[in-house]
Amino acid sequence: MDYLLxxxxxxxxxxxxxxxxxxxxxxxxxxxxxxxxPWDIVKIMSESDIFGVFIPEEYGGMGGGVLAMAIAAEELxxxxxxxxxxxxxxxxxxxxxxLYGNDEQKKKYLPDIAAGxxxxxxxxxxxxxxxxxxxxxxxAKKDGDHxxxxxTKQWITNGxxxxxxxxxxxxxxxxxxxxxxxxxxxxxxxxxxxxxKEDKMGIRGSATREVIFNDCRVPKxxxxxxxxxxxxxxxxxxxxxxxxxxxxxVGIAQRALDEAVNYAHERKQFGQPISSFQGIQFMLADxxxxxxxxxxxIYSAARMIDAGKKDIAKxxxxxxxxxxxxxxxxxxDAVQVFGGYGYMREYPVxxxxxxxxxxxxxxxxxxxxxxxxxxxxxxxNLGKKx
Amino acid sequence: xxxxxxIKQVPDTTDVKIDPVTNTLKREGVESIINPxxxxxxxxxxxxxxxxAEKGKGAEVVAVSMGPPQAEAALREAVSLGCDKGxxxxxxxxxxxxxxxxxxxxxxxxxxxxxxxxxxCGKQASDGDTAQVGPGVSMHLDIPQVTYVKKIxxxxxxxxxxxxxxxxxxxxxxxxxxxxxxxVKEINEPRLPSLKGKMKAKKAEIAVWTAGDLGCxxxxxxxxxSPTRVVKIFTPPPREGGQVIEGEPIDVxxxxxxLLKEVLIG
Numbered sequence: 190m191d192y193l194l195x196x197x198x199x200x201x202x203x204x205x206x207x208x209x210x211x212x213x214x215x216x217x218x219x220x221x222x223x224x225x226x227p228w229d230i231v232k233i234m235s236e237s238d239i240f241g242v243f244i245p246e247e248y249g250g251m252g253g254g255v256l257a258m259a260i261a262a263e264e265l266x267x268x269x270x271x272x273x274x275x276x277x278x279x280x281x282x283x284x285x286x287x288l289y290g291n292d293e294q295k296k297k298y299l300p301d302i303a304a305g306x307x308x309x310x311x312x313x314x315x316x317x318x319x320x321x322x323x324x325x326x327x328x329a330k331k332d333g334d335h336x337x338x339x340x341t342k343q344w345i346t347n348g349x350x351x352x353x354x355x356x357x358x359x360x361x362x363x364x365x366x367x368x369x370x371x372x373x374x375x376x377x378x379x380x381x382x383x384x385x386k387e388d389k390m391g392i393r394g395s396a397t398r399e400v401i402f403n404d405c406r407v408p409k410x411x412x413x414x415x416x417x418x419x420x421x422x423x424x425x426x427x428x429x430x431x432x433x434x435x436x437x438x439v440g441i442a443q444r445a446l447d448e449a450v451n452y453a454h455e456r457k458q459f460g461q462p463i464s465s466f467q468g469i470q471f472m473l474a475d476x477x478x479x480x481x482x483x484x485x486x487i488y489s490a491a492r493m494i495d496a497g498k499k500d501i502a503k504x505x506x507x508x509x510x511x512x513x514x515x516x517x518x519x520x521x522d523a524v525q526v527f528g529g530y531g532y533m534r535e536y537p538v539x540x541x542x543x544x545x546x547x548x549x550x551x552x553x554x555x556x557x558x559x560x561x562x563x564x565x566x567x568x569x570n571l572g573k574k575x
Numbered sequence: 576x577x578x579x580x581x582i583k584q585v586p587d588t589t590d591v592k593i594d595p596v597t598n599t600l601k602r603e604g605v606e607s608i609i610n611p612x613x614x615x616x617x618x619x620x621x622x623x624x625x626x627x628a629e630k631g632k633g634a635e636v637v638a639v640s641m642g643p644p645q646a647e648a649a650l651r652e653a654v655s656l657g658c659d660k661g662x663x664x665x666x667x668x669x670x671x672x673x674x675x676x677x678x679x680x681x682x683x684x685x686x687x688x689x690x691x692x693x694x695x696c697g698k699q700a701s702d703g704d705t706a707q708v709g710p711g712v713s714m715h716l717d718i719p720q721v722t723y724v725k726k727i728x729x730x731x732x733x734x735x736x737x738x739x740x741x742x743x744x745x746x747x748x749x750x751x752x753x754x755x756x757x758x759v760k761e762i763n764e765p766r767l768p769s770l771k772g773k774m775k776a777k778k779a780e781i782a783v784w785t786a787g788d789l790g791c792x793x794x795x796x797x798x799x800x801s802p803t804r805v806v807k808i809f810t811p812p813p814r815e816g817g818q819v820i821e822g823e824p825i826d827v828x829x830x831x832x833x834l835l836k837e838v839l840i841g
Contacts, residue, residue, distance in 0.1 A: 201770060237767050
C-alpha cells in the first residue's frame, strides 16, 4: 500500500531497510545465540543518522516525529526485533526529555542522542510495580541542590549500555500518584550501578537489565518538568512510544510474511510448490491483510500524534494492541507454513515468533491497553450530551 | 586542498541480460549504479579526508564523472556517501570517447579544479573492464600513478606510502603527491549512506562542465579524439564440457597420456 510518505520519510524507510537487509539480517542469528549487545550495528545506525530521525532539527535530528520513529523501528525490526531495540528503546528513553525537558536539558542531551553517540533508556518498572506502576518503591529525596535516589529498577531495555536514563521515582510518598517525579540520570553518576542481565525468550541481542540506585546523587537540574509530574511523564511517554512498539511488531510480522511467501514458493510437496495450494494461499493472504491493516493503523496514529491532536492515549493503545496481536498471529502462521522446518532454529521464523511475543507484553500488556481503550470509550460516552 | 574521485555510472550487472540476437546488453529496465570499484574509491577518499581532519588538515572531496546527464544521479549518491561536491562532465561532443579521449577530458577537468593531492579511481569499470582511464589520467596530467592499491599505509604533506596488490602478495610503494591511485576492493568496506548525506545530496548542486568549459581541443575528444576502433563485439563461444575417461586406472592413464601428447605436441 502506498502511504504517500514524504520524500524524507521514504528516505528514512529505504535507508533503514538497507541497514536491516545488508547489516542486521546477516548477524541476527548470531546475536540471538550469543545475546551480546550489538555495538557494531549501533555504530552503523549512528553513522547513518538513524538515531536522530524523531528528534527535532534544532537539537541535531531530522524532526520526523513519531511517524519517522515508527518507520525506522519497523524497518530495523524487519532485520531483527532485538537489535532494533537499541534504537527503539532509546526512543522510549528520549520521549520524557522531548516532552518535558526544558531547553537547557534538551540542549545538553538530545544532540548526542540524535548523533547516536549516546543511547537512552527509560526506567519505570520494578519487581513489584509492572502494570501497577503506582506501586514503585524507588525514592528520590531532596537534599540541597541534589536528589538522592534509592531503589532498583527491573527489566530496563538498554540497561547498562545506555548513557542516559530517564527514571521515575517517588518524591513524596504521601501524595500517591502525584508524588512521583521523573529524573535524568547519567551513567557514571556515583551510586548508579547495573544488576542482573536477563536471559530472555526473544529479543535477544537487546540488553534487559536491573538499574540500581544506591544513594545516587542527581543534580536538581535533572528533574524533568516539576516534582509530582512523574506519572504524567510516564503515561505521556507511553502515548508517544507505543506506536514504536507497534511498528516493531509490524516489522517482525512483515518479515514473517516475506519469509513465508518465499518458502511457500520454494517448498515442493506432492510435486508442486506448496504456494499452489489454496490452504497455504489463504493463510498467506490473511497474514498480508493483517500486516497491512496494522501498518495503516500505526501510521494513522503516528500522524495524529505528530499533528498535536489531544486524546492520543486511545489510538496509541489501539495501534500497539492490534499490531502486537497481529505479529503474534502472523509469526505463528509463518512457522506453520514452514511446517517442521519452521520449528527448527536453522530457519528464521521460530525466532520471529519468540521476538513477537514481547510486543504483547511490554510498554503495557495488551490487557492494560484494552483497559486504556475502554476507559477512553467510557469517558467519551460520559462527555456526550444526551 | 582537494581529493578527487573519478566515478562512472554503469548498468547494474547483477541483473544484466544479453540480447541473443545482437549480442549487446539489454539496457532497458536495468538500473544504473556507481561502478562497484568506484564505491571503494569514494570510501577511501572520504576516509582520507577524515584522517586528514584528525591531523588538523582540511580537505575537500570532489567526485567527478563523465557521462550523459543521467550520471548526475551517481554524483548525488557520491555526495550522500560523504563527498563534498560532484561535477558532471557532459557534452554531446564527448560521445564515442574511448579511454584515451575520456582520460584526456577528465584530466582537463582535474586541471580546472586544481589544488589536488590525490585522485582516486576504482581499478576498473564493470562495463568496459579496461582499467585504462585511471592510468590514462595520470599520464595526461604527467603525475605518478599507483594501481591496485589495497592500503594507504601513511601519508604526510608531500606524499604517501601505499600497498599495491600483486598476484603473489603486495608491493610497498612510496609516492609523492599529486598521485593517481586506483583501488581494489580489499582496501575498505564502503559505509552506507547517511540520512544527512542523502538530504545534502538531494539539495546539492551538481555543476555540469562542457567541452567549452574545459577548453578541450576538439580533435582530442569524442569519437574524433579516440584512436580506438571497435571492429566487432561478440560473446565468446561457451566453453564445451570436458571429456570423461572411464575404465581401469591403467587404461585411463594411458588414454590421458595420449590425449595430452596430442594437445601438447600435436
